[in-house]
């Protein structure tokens with residue numbers, strides 16, 4: 249009799265952890281495990297703002313999958329998932345097809361532009377390694393262009409960031425460190441470079457208490473970040489954002505949109521019932537009505553029974569989904585009862601550059617400055633260790649002291 253085939257789509261936090269746990273829980277005789285990913289590397293999505301600003305090299309943020317997952321144990325397929333044909337238990341890839349007995353969908357997020365006119369055409373996104381690298385290279389190109397141009401248009405040196413959620417704030421935090429380095433490299437005065445963060449809401453990072461938010465704004469403003477709060481972006485053009493009730497144009501040479509994310513478009517393409525871009529999963533993380541399909545990580549809304557609202561999509565949650573998902577796939581194979589997902593919230597940290605940050609940890613303790621930045625590095629290193637063990641931690645970890 250052929251072995252049951254477990255197919256995992258996406259090698260992000262959720263997919264890598266699920267694969268790793270399944271290889272630990274099942275013998276090679278019990279099941280065939282297949283991991284499909286667009287690239288031959290896994291990347292730390294939580295470090296992409298650093299890649300985009302150029303404060304870390306993109307190679308630090310990625311790891312060749314076969315260095316972490318044994319290709320003799322797990323069949324690795326590097327291809328793009330187009331859709332899942334549930335009726336025929338088949339995954340359609342760009343270059344082939346693949347059948348499954350059990351499926352785990354962990355394809356992560358894509359940037360959501362909410363249909364804002366011109367955003368897809370003219371703004372750049374912090375979405376994956378390639379898009380983050382493009383931003384870094386574009387910013388540096390603007391410095392070179394300014395340096396070598398006769399007319400010296402300072403708009404070329406303006407960096408516009410749309411949205412002051414986690415991604416926008418962590419990105420401008422990195423820019424606060426990077427811009428002075430670029431000014432030095434190209435002998436350009438710092439006052440000629442503007443970094444403007446535009447946010448529709450009256451403040452930033454609504455998940456943090458006011459004292460931490462005030463700290464973050466003050467720290468970033470001190471380092472030259474300008475905020476335009478309570479300012480809605482109506483449109484994006486080649487020249488910049490059109491904002492507010494009077495449709496003011498803010499010109500810039502670099503335009504980055506960090507205004508929100510949604511689940512992989514593969515979900516809708518495959519006919520799952522979608523709410524705001526994601527599948528609202530059952531307590532055991534299966535898609536409603538599907539016996540053998542789990543949806544986890546940023547593709548899933550996992551409801552918090554206490555608040556009646558979904559948990560925020562984070563790497564922390566994605567890795568915890570993976571633990572429950574792996575247990576439940578094994579339970580299905582062994583005809584055992586499935587478990588429900590329980591979120592263990594370890595806290596929330598936002599970096600504000602390499603040596604600064606804000607955090608709220610488990611018991612409500614608040615941190616700011618270097619202690620918060622240290623905590624962010626501990627969290628980043630922990631994720632590396634969980635996914636790739638000591639080897640990955642030593643190769644890619646953030647181990648250098650400030």
Ligand code: FAD
Pocket residue numbers: 257258259260261262263284285286287289290291293294295296297327328329330354355356357374376415418512514544545546547561562563564565566597
């Ligand atoms: P991902 O990690 O995004 O992985 C998805 C994988 O699927 C990728 O390997 C991708 O290449 C692959 N893939 C996508 N589409 C296809 C396809 N069609 N075919 C084949 N492969 C495909 N969360 C935290 O908890 N802490 C943080 O500090 C934090 N910082 C963040 C900073 C930034 C800049 C961003 C953008 C997010 C941050 N998050 C953070 C959120 C966190 O990164 C996500 O919640 C997490 O990555 C979700 O994990 P995932 O496995 O679902 O998806």
Ligand code: NAD
Pocket residue numbers: 364410411412413414415416418446447448449453479480481482506507508509560561562596597598599
């Ligand atoms: P987000 O949805 O959290 O923030 C987007 C921001 O853009 C919001 O403040 C929103 O008001 C603003 N915005 C939207 N439309 C706008 C408009 N037209 N004009 C002006 N402003 C507008 O998105 P994100 O920051 O990309 O984060 C995505 C997810 O990733 C979050 O759920 C978060 O949990 C997770 N994340 C976590 C961390 C962390 O834990 N350190 C870091 C990054 C991302």
